[in-house]
Amino acid sequence: xxxxxxxxxxxxxxxxxxxxxxxxxxxxxxxxxxxxxxxxxxxxxxxxxxxxxxxxxxxxxxxxxxxxxxxxxxxxxxxxxxxxxxxxxxxxxxxxxxxxxxxxxxxxxxxxxxxxxxxxxxxxxxxxxxxxxxxxxxxxxxxxxxxxxxxxxxxxxxxxxxxxxxxxxxxxxxxxxxxxxxxxxxxxxxxxxxxxxxxxxxxxxxxxxxxxxxxxxxxxxxxxxxxxxxxxxxxxxxxxxxxxxxxxxxxxxxxxxxxxxxxxxxxxxxxxxxxxxxxxxxxxxxxxxxxxxxxxxxxxxxxxx
Numbered sequence: 001x002x003x004x005x006x007x008x009x010x011x012x013x014x015x016x017x018x019x020x021x022x023x024x025x026x027x028x029x030x031x032x033x034x035x036x037x038x039x040x041x042x043x044x045x046x047x048x049x050x051x052x053x054x055x056x057x058x059x060x061x062x063x064x065x066x067x068x069x070x071x072x073x074x075x076x077x078x079x080x081x082x083x084x085x086x087x088x089x090x091x092x093x094x095x096x097x098x099x100x101x102x103x104x105x106x107x108x109x110x111x112x113x114x115x116x117x118x119x120x121x122x123x124x125x126x127x128x129x130x131x132x133x134x135x136x137x138x139x140x141x142x143x144x145x146x147x148x149x150x151x152x153x154x155x156x157x158x159x160x161x162x163x164x165x166x167x168x169x170x171x172x173x174x175x176x177x178x179x180x181x182x183x184x185x186x187x188x189x190x191x192x193x194x195x196x197x198x199x200x201x202x203x204x205x206x207x208x209x210x211x212x213x214x215x216x217x218x219x220x221x222x223x224x225x226x227x228x229x230x231x232x233x234x235x236x237x238x239x240x241x242x243x244x245x246x247x248x249x250x251x252x253x254x255x256x257x258x259x260x261x262x263x264x265x266x267x268x269x270x271x272x273x274x275x276x277x278x279x280x281x282x283x284x285x286x287x288x289x290x291x292x293x294x295x296x297x298x299x300x301x302x303x304x305x
Contacts, residue, residue, distance in 0.1 A: 002053045002097065004040075008033045011091050020180055024156070032084035039064050056089060057102045065106075079108050118256040123243070124149055128190075130238040137221065139202030141234050143194040144218060144226075148250055150191035151175075152257030152275050155228045155250040161217040163203075168196055177276035185274050258286040 012030050015021040021029070040055050041048065043063065061082070068078045085103060092098040119127070128145050132138035148158060157175050165174040171192055172184050187195070199217075207214060208223030216225035231250055239246055254275070261271050272283040 003049055004037055004051045004053050004055060005034075005048050007053055007092065007097065008037065008088070011088055014091060022178060022180075025178075028080070029084050029087070032081045033088055035081070036061075036064055036085060039067060043067075053092065053097060056085070056092070056098075058106055061085060061103055061106050082106065082108060117248070117252050118259040119248070119252065121260070124256060124260075126242040127238055130241050133197070136202035136205040139194075139198040140206065140218060141238070143191075143198035143202075144231060144234060145238070145253075146191035146194040147173075147187070148253040149257055150188040151185045152254045153185070154254065154276075155231050157276075158250070159216075159218060159226050159228055159231060162215040163199065163217050164215070166195060166199070166217060168192055168199075175276065178278075181276065183273065183276050255286065258283070262286055 008030070011033070012026060015026055015029060037048070037051055040046065040051050040060065043060075044051075044055075065078055065082065068081065082103075086101075086106075089098065089101050089103045093101050128142070128149065131141040131145065133142050144158065147153065148155075151173060153175060154177070157177055160176060161173065166187075167173065168187075171188075172186050175183050175185050177183060195217075203217075203219060206219040206221065206223055211219075211223035214224060218226040218231075220226050220230060228250075235250055235253075236247060239248055258271050258275060261274075262268070268280065268283055268287065271286065272280055275283060277283045
């Protein structure tokens with residue numbers, strides 16, 4: 001009998017070697033698939049080696065989704081776990097381990113469509129002006145905030161930037177996104193100025209004798225590459241200063257970037273390219289309009305305004 005656990009390990013190797021999936025994607029796949037196998041073990045009273053690949057069936061997956069629902073898991077999380085199982089099933093079909101995809105008819109949990117959270121221009125202005133530009137860390141933080149808002153980068157894309165990825169005289173940065181796909185993203189004049197000051201002054205002061213060859217653009221106080229968590233902490237610090245208890249994630253600045261571009265007339269395809277979205281449908285969630293934009297459009301277009 002072919003064990004589901006051994007096939008999960010082979011699938012993870014395949015995703016790493018053949019598909020060059022990111023570390024985060026690999027972690028999610030592994031966690032989702034192992035959780036499914038643990039569910040089977042508890043549900044049917046089986047040891048790991050007793051769980052065959054035949055348990056990846058329409059019936060068992062439906063039971064699993066009902067279990068997740070009973071546990072109060074968000075529909076978005078259940079949908080992601082189902083997507084992992086579908087990818088696994090497609091791999092097994094490709095390897096001729098399964099004749100047919102048993103999950104082809106399993107429907108995705110209906111999602112609640114929520115508008116992405118974003119900041120208004122005045123809130124962004126207060127946030128961007130919060131860092132003390134007279135210190136190396138303040139210069140770094142100013143450059144980080146300006147870059148996030150100017151480019152709409154994911155936090156992982158920001159922290160993976162090297163100095164050589166910044167083309168200040170060309171006003172753009174080279175970004176390595178999901179699946180190691182590279183794209184060029186414009187960098188506005190305000191962000192360019194903040195990054196230039198940081199590179200010329202703050203970054204050189206943050207470099208330590210043992211890290212003089214460090215390539216990372218954004219450094220921590222020890223002179224090494226800044227982490228995603230550190231960027232979140234930086235954002236929390238300045239949001240607390242300007243807005244008290246209001247907390248946002250770096251992704252909210254990505255939402256804000258897209259929302260402001262579209263509200264000011266940018267076309268959806270261009271925003272898709274800058275965000276690094278593979279599907280246009282992913283970008284379309286940002287086509288909501290602020291109340292101010294709706295009122296302005298109404299005032300400018302309705303004949304009896």
